[in-house]
Amino acid sequence: xxxxxxxxxxxxxxxxxxxxxxxxxxxxxxxxxxxxxxxxxxxxxxxxxxxxxxxxxxxxxxxxxxxxxxxxxxxxxxxxxxxxxxxxxxxxxxxxxxxxxxxxxxxxxxxxxxxxxxxxxxxxxxxxxxxxxxxxxxxxxxxxxxxxxxxxxxxxxxxxxxxxxxxxxxxxxxxxxxxxxxxxxxxxxxxxxxxxxxxxxxxxxxxxxxxxxxxxxxxxxxxxxxxxxxxxxxxxxxxxxxxxxxxxxxxxxxxxxxxxxxxxxxxxxxxxxxxxxxxxxxxxxxxxxxxxxxxxxxxxxxxxxxxxxxxxxxxxxxxxxxxxxxxxxxxxxxxxxxxxxxxxxxxxxxxxxxxxxxxxxxxxxxxxxxxxxxxxxxxxxxxxxxxxxxxxxxxxxxxxxxxxx
Numbered sequence: 001x002x003x004x005x006x007x008x009x010x011x012x013x014x015x016x017x018x019x020x021x022x023x024x025x026x027x028x029x030x031x032x033x034x035x036x037x038x039x040x041x042x043x044x045x046x047x048x049x050x051x052x053x054x055x056x057x058x059x060x061x062x063x064x065x066x067x068x069x070x071x072x073x074x075x076x077x078x079x080x081x082x083x084x085x086x087x088x089x090x091x092x093x094x095x096x097x098x099x100x101x102x103x104x105x106x107x108x109x110x111x112x113x114x115x116x117x118x119x120x121x122x123x124x125x126x127x128x129x130x131x132x133x134x135x136x137x138x139x140x141x142x143x144x145x146x147x148x149x150x151x152x153x154x155x156x157x158x159x160x161x162x163x164x165x166x167x168x169x170x171x172x173x174x175x176x177x178x179x180x181x182x183x184x185x186x187x188x189x190x191x192x193x194x195x196x197x198x199x200x201x202x203x204x205x206x207x208x209x210x211x212x213x214x215x216x217x218x219x220x221x222x223x224x225x226x227x228x229x230x231x232x233x234x235x236x237x238x239x240x241x242x243x244x245x246x247x248x249x250x251x252x253x254x255x256x257x258x259x260x261x262x263x264x265x266x267x268x269x270x271x272x273x274x275x276x277x278x279x280x281x282x283x284x285x286x287x288x289x290x291x292x293x294x295x296x297x298x299x300x301x302x303x304x305x306x307x308x309x310x311x312x313x314x315x316x317x318x319x320x321x322x323x324x325x326x327x328x329x330x331x332x333x334x335x336x337x338x339x340x341x342x343x344x345x346x347x348x349x350x351x352x353x354x355x356x357x358x359x360x361x362x363x364x365x366x367x368x369x370x371x372x373x374x375x376x377x378x379x380x381x382x383x384x385x386x387x388x389x390x391x392x393x394x395x396x397x398x399x400x401x402x403x404x405x
Contacts, residue, residue: 032148032160033306033382034255036262036296037141037172038336040289040313041122042269045327046334046365047319048282049090050105050347054083055354061320065277065327075278080105084347089283093290097297097338104344104404106335107351108368110315116329118270121314126172128372130396140372140393142175144379145261147389149177162261165251172263182254241266241288248292252299255307269313273324293338304340308382308405310375311336316365319354332365335374337404348402349374373400381405 051067052058059066067087070079077085078095084105086095097103113124128140141162148160164173167183244266255262268285275282293311297304316333337344349369352358360366376390376399390399 032260033308034260034262034300034303035144035160035382036251036255036264036307036309038293038309038311039122039126039170039172039263039265040269040311041118041265041267042271042313043118043121043315043317043329044269044285044313044333045271045275045282046107046313046316046332047327048275048277049087049286050080050107050334051077051085051087052083052354053077053079053085057355058319063321064325065275065321067278077278080347083351087283087286088278089286090290093287093294094336094338097294098345101345102297102340102342103336103338104342105347106337106349106369106374106402107347108332108349108365109312109335109371109374110332110365110367110369111371112367113315114331116315116331118314118329123171125312125314125371126170128172128375128394130394136171137174139170139172139174140375141172141261141263142177142179143393145173145177145179146175147385147392148261148383160260161258163254163259163263165247165262165264170263170265241268241285241292244288244292245295248296249299252296256300256303271317272322272326272328275326297338297340300340306341308337308339308342308378310378311338312371318363319359319365320363330364331360332367335369335371337378339405342404344404348404349400369400369402370397372397374402377401378405 047058047062048065048067053069059069067085068076070077070085075088078088078091079085080098084107086098094103111121111124113121115121123134123136126139127134127136128143129135129138145160145162162173162177162179164170164179164181165183166181169179169181173179173181247264251262251264266289271282274280277283293309296309300307312335313333316330317327318330320327322328337348352366352368354365356362358366372394376394376397379385379393380390380399381401382405385393390397
């Protein structure tokens with residue numbers, strides 16, 4: 001979708017004003033709110049998505065992968081406020097939503113899980129349970145569906161009917177409520193395969209840079225072989241961003257008319273090596289994801305005004321780049337919140353200046369906005385849930401209102 005088309009569509013659909021939902025829930029009676037959770041499996045680099053442009057330390061410790069400060073340059077970050085900017089790959093997709101007050105970002109978000117394990121932390125988030133207790137038959141979206149539907153569990157005109165857009169039912173939807181799942185499969189390819197790498201190496205074979213090119217590809221291949229197993233496992237069979245725009249269109253067709261609670265996971269975010277900056281591997285993933293989210297927004301039509309999309313990941317990545325021009329497993333991340341009826345156009349939640357002393361364990365974003373509290377605050381405003389109902393979804397957690405709904 002082109003930016004001009006998206007803005008034209010915005011002009012045809014009434015937007016919620018800044019205080020449109022003050023004192024009431026997102027959706028009126030008889031029109032249940034819709035929720036889509038998008039899980040970026042692999043731990044995406046949030047500091048490349050939401051760029052801390054007021055932090056000189058960011059540019060000091062990322063000499064090769066920092067996103068340039070806002071300027072007239074096409075590869076520069078897009079200023080959102082005095083402290084934050086957006087990756088330029090999202091200029092024509094998510095940024096127009098932000099300008100329209102229909103997108104917001106929550107930095108320093110995440111869980112108190114400190115393992116930095118994809119599997120452990122993904123499980124922690126999907127289960128949404130208190131303390132060390134783990135019931136793998138009770139995911140938080142299933143508990144939300146149970147609360148919203150009561151004994152009816154998905155029946156009646158005001159039901160919140162759930163669905164997972166995955167090939168297997170994910171942990172987040174495990175539980176007492178029956179949830180269907182529909183596989184959406186699209187396989188992405190690496191930017192350069194082995195044949196293409198050999199061709200490029202041969203081009204430089206008789207030139208002065210030939211040895212360096214050969215050594216570079218050899219090192220790249222060795223590292224890739226070591227990491228491919230981890231990348232595949234971290235994705236947990238999630239779809240890739242390649243073709244996500246088409247998948248988002250299909251998801252919208254189902255959620256627009258039939259389903260109210262949806263989940264999709266997207267893999268390919270474990271960027272230990274060569275993640276790139278304004279261009280490159282990660283920029284390509286952001287572009288594909290952004291176009292998919294913008295297409296979802298447009299395809300939802302009038303239902304977009306009562307829809308909330310939350311984009312999460314199991315953790316962020318190291319604030320400093322590593323020796324392979326990538327980033328390693330971190331802690332705090334950035335959540336995205338989108339929707340036609342949200343009070344967006346801002347960077348929300350508790351924040352802190354990013355300097356060496358403020359990093360968690362001298363390496364990562366700290367978690368200042370705990371994910372269950374943030375999501376609980378959104379659900380309370382979306383559905384008008386009381387304290388008892390919220391405790392059924394996120395036991396032992398006080399909801400944190402961020403003024404987004």
